[in-house]
Amino acid sequence: MKPWVKIIIALVLGVIAGLILNIQHDPSPFLLKLQDIIGLIGKAFIDLLKMLVGLIVFSSLVVGMCHISDPKKLGRIGTRTILFYAGTTVLAVVFGLVMVFLVRPGTGLGLPLPANLGGAQTVGLTDFLFGIVPSNPFAAFSEGNILQIIVFAVFFAFAINMAGERGKKVLSLLESVSEVMYSLTHFIMRLAPYGVFALILTAVSSVGFKVIVPLLTFLLCNYIAFALQIGIVFCLSLKYLSKLEVAPFFKGMKDAIVLAFTTSSSSATLPVSLDCARNHLGISPDISGFVLSLGSTINMNGAAIGQAISAIFIAQAYGIEVTVVKVLILVFVSLVSAIGAAGIPGTGIVMLSVVLNAMGLPIEGIALVAGVDRIREMGSAVVNVLGDAVAAVFIAQKEGQINEKRYHKITWLE
Template sequence: MKSWVKILIGLFIGILFGLILRENAKIFQIFGDIFIRLLTMLVILIIFSSIVVGICHIESPKKLGRIGFRTIGFYVISTIIAIGIGLVLAHLIKPGQGLEKIRVDMKPSHALTLKDLLMSLIPSNPFKAFADGNVLQVIIFSILFGVAILFAKEKGKPILRLLESVASVMHKLTHFVMMLAPYGVFALMAATIGKIGISALIPLFKFLLCNYIACLIQLLIVFSVALKYLAKVKVAPFFKGMKDAMVVAFTTSSSTATLPVSIECTQKHLGISEDISGFVLSLGSTINMNGGAIGQSISAVFIAQAYGIPIGPVQIIVLILVSLFSAIGAPGVPGTGLVMLSLVLNVMGLPLEGISLVIGVDRLREMMSSVVNVMGDAVAAVFVAKKENAINLKTYHRATWMDSDI
């Protein structure tokens, strides 16, 4: 049985137990809390290894020059746009309304002010930042560490290989933790529904709908504009040429697993050179998560609404920054969205228990988010290849709906 099916079963059984047991369902809360702690346990090492390895994939800044600048610049701008779309829709649709009863029992942690954020960016002791779980300081240190490895050249290679191994191990550990997801979902949903009742169901589906609408806007409008006006190519051949990658991304919920198919599609159907497609897509599978950024921003606002916690301008700035960095630091494998969400909630001063409200439908959210992640990488590849004259436009415009490798 597929893991996402198991999670949905856990969701519905948890809802059923919550409705039947009501207040008595709180006995399951401890198991849900354990699952959340397992997720948060993964955050620091995933961020450190993924960001450092992602930066080092750029290799020599001198060698890559414009390509690296254009690629990263496109990824950052598209991610910020994705976050903005998520924030606007979350405030318009208000998917978290109807869950305000939770706030009676919960006390949010202290939210950072803008001054606090700026003063706390640089760690005085990186080991202390790791031990304390200070995610912003770990992110900044990871960026600096990755750049230092690049300039160390050959002497930095052993550390890079070690961190590549760490990243692989953390991905596998995430897989192990996500094997417990159906049980964690059951416990969290039973306790949540038992506490707040059937009113929790409607916002869950509103939350999912909000994510899908935001992803479609990014996919069909933002990416189309980028192709037409930045890359200056026709839009339809792009979607035709990338259809195989879209199918794989949707069914696997993993942009990393889709990478071989994405590279094949961009080279064979879109006519992009091997060096451009390999570099841009490989880097994008690690640091470009437009769909993930949408999910983080909507989830944070959704949870704040559910707990009755107002979000001011400073918190919006914090959310944009943390969502951007968490999207960069999130490996493209199923389940890591929840791990990254925990750090977003932590920095914003929102209760980590809010994860219980979105975890049941997170796999369904990830399916669409992964499509946006993969397609965002491909749009960047087309843009960079066009600027570098590394795309065969005849091949690009020959792409049809009938071509398929699946």
């Protein structure tokens, strides 16, 4: 059975069990004790996710930055590509924030705050900006300060590139660490159904039927934001930046769209995306190979939308005020974490824990969205794939490496 199927089953069973416990007006001591034990299982799963976050972020970010910081890649085309990706990612986060703040799907759930979050302090913008620079990187790891880990990783990656051949030895070690963390994450994600069951049971048992409609609204917010990103950012980019017709683009990418939606994986869709870009859109192999390969690593428009909506949804569910500083943290982490996200299995769940940690939000809230994450990821993967392809069209058009006659002749039947 597929892991995502197990997680959905765990979500459904957790909701049912939680509703049963919720309607018990006078639960027996046995049920109360059982609920406590199940709550501990959920806490253990959250602790396992927390255990992964620091090293995953550091190793994957350093490795990713070192790979794209190759001087041969960071020429005119590379810089233009990265800036294009950064711009569309910021816009993706904005669309996600607009939707979740307008609809407010989590408002009214009133989930109880975890005990270790009760004393959270409001951080000012100045304190935030100066606080993200670690005075002791080891302390940042031990305290789980994700923003400081990210800043340290950025400097560390630059230092590796400056060190030349000696730096390559350190990079090789970190590549091995990243692979080990990949394996460890894969193992822990096998336990996700049990953790999701325990966490969602605990959440639903306290709020009852109130959780179902917000989850459906949460999914609706995601898909409307996906549609806005495609309909506004991508279509306008094709029309006014690339000076090309919009319809042929979607005709040419239809195979990649279908595969991305059914597999929920933009990385797995890369070979088909390359074929569509070269044979249907008329983009040169050099441009399509570089831009799409780079995009599958650092360009996650769909994931950025999902992280923004999920984080604010969880904050609303717990009744936590989202300050301007928290929003800035969300944008920053969404941008930077995308560099290493592609190499992590279960990206949606693991990277959301990074965002929640950085924003000071309860990681326990992952249980609310974990069960429907597969449904969200189907649309997210499509946005990721189309975002890469739009960038490839833009770069190819600017470099004169697109066959416009081939582009405009594509039909739905090809």
